[in-house]
Amino acid sequence: MTKLEKLRIVAGYEFLKHIRRKRLYVILGLTLLAELLVLILVPVLGDGYPDNVKVMAAVLSMGPSLATIGAIFFAGDAIAGEFENKTGYILFTNPVGRMTLVVGKYLACYAAVILLVILGYVIVSISLLVIYGSIPIETLSSFGLCLLYAGSVLSVTFFFSSISKGAMGATVITLVFIMVISGIVDSVLTMTGQPHWFMLSTNGDTIATVYGGYELFMGGFGGGGERMPFEFETPDIGLSVLSMVIYLVVGFVSSIWISKRRQLA
């Protein structure tokens, strides 16, 4: 039996686990809620929908971006859970390498997140078609960046899952790392005029800024690009892609390396 066949089996059953779990549907619900809130609140609180379809597309991309956070909840227990819940006592006594298991779990988590992201962009596309009658071509780039961002978030989560004793700990650490620490460091670097293309939170912003940058976004809502106390530099797409690929590869490879060495006492 080849490693590839085993990988397919592991990924298939791991995906089945995600389908059976409530968290997939909770995140799907939150994604839909985010889209619904944008579609309702923008015209209610503003002066109707923005004239520029790209502005609305950028705001609606919040939904799929939220779906990528689902990666944290899918992957937090992927490795740590086998040790914490002791399911590893069954799984690891089978003739399948730890690398195959980790890669299979990763693929299954990624597939679940991709499903959510696709649903998110289907809603974005339908909404834009109904309101504006068109979809900006940048939506494709936004979709690609969203998938890449999901992959990098997933890899970071796998890394924390591989070093954590418990699934909850891995999930919380990843959330704090991505939402709090990365955000704080990103803000400090922005305010002090330092490069911040390597921060995951900056990379995530490209999902929306690919439509035209912060200026378009502020202007589109009547802000007119009003001067801020410091300059918001629109993240460079190329550098952000490079950064996300680094997070994806380093997080993924290190999680495999650590998992292979981890013992189940």
Next chain:
Amino acid sequence: MSEPIVIENLTKYYNKFLALDNLSLRVVANENVGLLGPNGAGKSTTLKILCGLLRASSGTAYIDGASVAEKPEQALSRIGAIVETPEFYPFLTPEETLGYLGRLRGMRGDELKRRIKEVIQLVRLEDWGTVKIEKFSRGMKQRLGLAQALLHDPPVLILDEPALGLDPRGVVEFREIIEGAGKEKTIFFASHQLVEVTQICNQVAIIDHGRLLAYDSIAALEKKYQSLERAYLELTEAPLD
């Protein structure tokens, strides 16, 4: 005569704590060997090293000639194991779980379906085959644990307190299943229950503080110490130098 389980000079440290101290042991094919010892003697550590869950600090464990550390997939393909109280993914059913584990071991199609049905019947879970495991009691998980250990009909069974958590009827049924399996398999079986060991095994290895104190047939130990219980008590009470 072949020796499916060979343990050579196994030493295991948990930080500074010495759990296994140069342990060596050979189990001959189709023998049923009970591994006895007090809590913390190193029984579970030995079984976990054999199952590839732990790495030895030094020494080697072989299953059917394959080093567990160097060729884990080859070694693990020869065993069925229950280590501690088995836990399963709660979102899957026993049929799905056994399907997953069977496929990982190369089983397919009708053969796999037939075998899943057989082992589910064997452990008396036929009414629960399509129920999610989240609803299972500890004893039912233990039964499912035995089903997954027997699923691929392995030549070697490694069992760590397999009857833990079972009701008295379950203990008897378990013993009968393992006794039946033991007629054509090699069983390495850790337990605290001397009665259980005498009913299933013909040899026992007694360990304490990670060292092998005795490894002989039950009959020989009973002859030397009057009973297996006395042998166990005398050997495990003796101060170690």
